[in-house]
Amino acid sequence: xxxxxxxxxxxxxxxxxxxxxxxxxxxxxxxLVWAILVTIxxxxxxxxxxxxxxxxxxxxxxxxxxxxxxxSSKRAKFxxxxxxxxxxxxxxxxxxxxALGLFAVAAANGAQ
Numbered sequence: 672x673x674x675x676x677x678x679x680x681x682x683x684x685x686x687x688x689x690x691x692x693x694x695x696x697x698x699x700x701x702x703l704v705w706a707i708l709v710t711i712x713x714x715x716x717x718x719x720x721x722x723x724x725x726x727x728x729x730x731x732x733x734x735x736x737x738x739x740x741x742x743s744s745k746r747a748k749f750x751x752x753x754x755x756x757x758x759x760x761x762x763x764x765x766x767x768x769x770a771l772g773l774f775a776v777a778a779a780n781g782a783q
Contacts (some may be wrong), residue, residue: 699744701728705751713758721750 674681703725710718724747731740 698729698732699741700748701725701744702747702751703728706747706754709751709754709758714754714761717750717754717757721747721754724750 672681672683673679702721706718706721706725709721724743727743728740728747731737731743
């Protein structure tokens with residue numbers, strides 16, 4: 672088998688290419704776009720760690736730290752989903768409070 676990155680032959684029992692440390696596969700998804708969107712539109716405090724972990728995926732993969740790249744990908748996905756959930760929950764709470772306030776004003780005006 673040959674390495675996809677450098678084309679050098681890779682022994683069958685090798686986990687990575689000894690020439691370029693590429694394992695011949697594709698890196699895990701970095702979730703960077705998702706992390707940026709969550710940071711901008713949902714929840715800044717949870718979006719920042721998502722961006723940090725997402726930015727680490729490709730550099731760890733290129734350095735040969737395949738397990739670290741997988742872990743950073745999982746952490747970026749976790750923080751992105753957490754930020755999305757907190758942002759969605761916060762938005763729903765905000766809408767509910769506004770609706771209750773609107774009903775309270777309508778009820779007060781109707782009582783006069």
